[in-house]
Amino acid sequence: MKVENVTLEKKYHDAVEHWRGHHFKDYETLMDNWEKFFPKDEKFCLCAKMEIGTPDTIHIGEQKGEKKKLEPDQLTEDQARHLLAIIKAQASTEFGSIQQHAGTIDRAHDDQDRAWVMRVMAEELRHGYQMLHLLLSKDWSHVSGGVTGPQMVEEILSMTTGNHVLDAFNLDYDSFMDNITFAAFIDRVGKYQLTMQKVCAYKPMADSMPPMLREEAFHLAAGVIPLRRFAERAAKGDPLANLELVQQSINKWFARGLEMFGDERGGGKNIQYGFKDLMNREAVDQYTEECRKMVRDINTRFVRARFPDYTPDKIEAVIDELEKSRGSHQGLKFEDILHLPDPRFFRRKGECAFQMIGVNGETFTEVEEYLRYLAKHLNSGYIASRDLRLYADALRQVVKGEITVEQGVKAMPKLKRLGGSCPCSRSVRWVMEESNGTETTVMTRPA
Ligand SMILES: [Fe+2]
Ligand SMILES: [Fe+2]
Incomplete structure (x- = not known):
C-alpha cells in the first residue's frame, strides 16, 4: 500500500x-x-x-x-x-x-x-x-x-x-x-x-x-x-x-x-x-x-484459566452447557461468565428506544422496577451520573404517556460550549434541546 x-x-x-x-x-x-x-x-x-x-x-x-x-x-x-x-x-x-x-x-x-x-x-x-x-x-x-x-x-x-x-x-x-x-x-x-x-x-x-x-x-x-x-x-x-x-x-x-x-x-x-x-x-x-x-x-x-487441564473441546462444551442450563459446573456458575446483553436492553434510540428489556431479554412493565434492575446491572459511578438520571426522568415520562418516544429520544441533554475553541478561558452553557428544536439553558458554569 x-x-x-x-x-x-x-x-x-x-x-x-x-x-x-x-x-x-x-x-x-x-x-x-x-x-x-x-x-x-x-x-x-x-x-x-x-x-x-x-x-x-x-x-x-x-x-x-x-x-x-x-x-x-x-x-x-x-x-x-x-x-x-x-x-x-x-x-x-x-x-x-x-x-x-x-x-x-x-x-x-x-x-x-x-x-x-x-x-x-x-x-x-x-x-x-x-x-x-x-x-x-x-x-x-x-x-x-x-x-x-x-x-x-x-x-x-x-x-x-x-x-x-x-x-x-x-x-x-x-x-x-x-x-x-x-x-x-x-x-x-x-x-x-x-x-x-x-x-x-x-x-x-x-x-x-x-x-x-x-x-x-x-x-x-x-x-x-x-x-x-x-x-x-x-x-x-x-x-x-x-x-x-x-x-x-x-x-x-x-x-x-x-x-x-x-x-x-x-x-x-x-x-x-x-x-x-x-x-x-x-x-x-x-x-x-x-x-x-x-x-x-x-x-x-476465563474457563481455561480456571480449569487448566481441560481440552479446548471440553471448554467449549462447558460454556455451551452453562448457557443452555443457566446452572453451574464444578462451582462455576452461569452468572460467573460474561454475557452479551440483549440488543434491546437499555436502549434510548432506534427501534427499541425506551422499551424496558433486561440483559437476558426479559420484559418489565413497571418503570421503578426496571430502574432498580438497571442499577443492579450497571456500575455505581454510572448509576450516580447525570446521564442515567436524565434517562430515568425521560423513561418515566414516556411510560406515563407524558411524552412520546421521539420526544424522549430528544430529551437527552446536550452540552454546548459557547464562545471560542480554547477551553481555558470560556464558559459552558448546558442546554437541553426541546422536542420542537428550541433550546433551554439548564445551567451555566465557568470552564
Ligand atoms: Fe479508534
Ligand atoms: Fe478513530
Missing part, C-alpha cells in the same frame, strides 16, 4: 496541537517512549494519510459505475450536505474519545495498558486531524449554511464530553475498565463505519479509510487483550479482578454502540448516495455477532 502524508495549514495544525495540550497531556510522554513500547512500529505522525491507488469508480447506489467525485460541488447538494454531516460527526467522535480516555487513563492497571491507551488517543487525534483535512482542503460553503471551514474547526475543537454528536462520546468513563471496554466495543463500531465508508463515492473520504482502519485494528487489541488478561486473573482467584466489573461496563456501552449505527430501519440514503455499502440493520447484526464472538473468546480464556 502507498500513502500520502498531508499536513494542515499551519494555523489549523497549531489549533490541533493547542487542543492536544489541553486534552491529551500524555502525548509528549508517548512520543518520548514510543520506541520502548512499540519498537517494531513506525513512529506516530500527526498528519492526514491518504491511501493511493483506491478504486476510481462508484461502487454502489444511484451513481454506480460513474467516476468517484473529487470535489464537494461535484456531489448533488443533498449528497454534499449529508456527507458533510458524516464527516463532522466522525471528527467529533475522534476528538471526543480522547477526552473520555483522558479522564481515567491514570488508573490503568499497568504501564503497558496505559501506553496502549495513549497510542489509541494519539491515533484518534490523527483521525480527527484527517477529518479536519477533509473539511478544510475543499470548499463546502454551498452546503454548510454559511459556516466557514475555520468555524467548523472551531466548533469541533470546542466540543467536550456531553456535547459530541453521538451519545457514546458523551459518557464519562467511571474507571479504567471503561477505557478497555470502550476500545473493545465502541472502537469496533468505528471499524464497521470505516469499512463501510471505504466505498465512499467522494474519493478523498474513501482514500482516508484504509490508513485509519489499520490503526483501528490496534484500538480493538488495546481493548480485547487487557480484557482477556483481566479475565484470566479473575479465573485464578485474584481478589482484585472479577468479571462482574467487566459485565457492568459491557452493559453500559453495548447499547450505545448499537445506537451509533443509526436507527435499525434506516441507512438507505447512505447506499443510494454511494457513501456506505450496508444498511443500518445489516451492519448492526454483523457487529452484534462479532461482539458475541469476542465475549465467547474472553469466556473461553
